[in-house]
Amino acid sequence: MSSSSRKYHDRVARQYDTIYDDPYWHFHDELTWRMIKPHLPRDHSLACLDLGCGTGKWGLKLLKSGFATTFVDHSAAMVEQVRRKLEDMGSRAGKATLLAADMIKMPELPNGHFALTVAMGDPLSICSDPQAAANEMFRITRAGGVVVATADNKLAALDHYVQRGNLQALEAFVQNGRTRWLTSAQEEQFELTTFTPESLKKLFERAGFAVSGVAGKTILPLRHNKRLLEAEDAILRLLQLEKQLAKDAAAAGRCAHLQITAVKPIEAT
């Protein structure tokens, strides 16, 4: 599974940023950053990690915020895109570390080191062993440190299986939560593990984390009608609605993606 995902991400790495450059993604990214920001370490000498960094969208923001940041992706072509962006960044790039590695096993990264890890764009769903990945995140997080990670929502994927009309496929999906990312080349199709808000919480708790919340992204299914993003001040108005709707944690159930925030307890070693 891991090698199919790597092949796919290696192929799309160079055009990746243009795929996600439209008003919907600007809205989505602003929402994400607003959810990450409260967890930035207060102490600027602490280290951050961008897991499944892709072209570095989140790690570069952390680096620009002044933190020493490690970028990890199992696609070497993605890591290369980050390296190129760093070339244009001047002295701040000196605080960046790049690593091509599979997040389920990262012996290169030290124990108890990172104060904030972000794993955005669902690398947890894409990887071959989400529990091993969560355990690794726990190992490398310092006591009191935070992980913010996204994953595919099993409950939202049910519609697809109902529309397909294949009862056997629906039964299998409800049992195991596994689905496939269907890209045109067969050898690049990779399996995804989906989670319910509760099963995602359990995954992190089994690793040792205390979970402070599971939110959904996005509650408003704006991808189905991007015209809503064209109205005056649309992004700010829609962010306001998301904030209001997110007050009820149950809203996560209808979202395509879940975002968990988990803390390594202070007493953990």
Ligand SMILES: C[S@@+](CC[C@H](N)C(=O)[O-])C[C@H]1O[C@@H](n2cnc3c(N)ncnc32)[C@H](O)[C@@H]1O
């Ligand atoms: C949808 S992209 C998101 C990229 C970036 N985090 C963002 O939000 O723009 C998912 C990334 O996770 C990486 N990934 C998937 N499985 C991984 C694994 N097992 N270990 C490390 N990276 C992985 C992919 O190569 C890809 O770059």
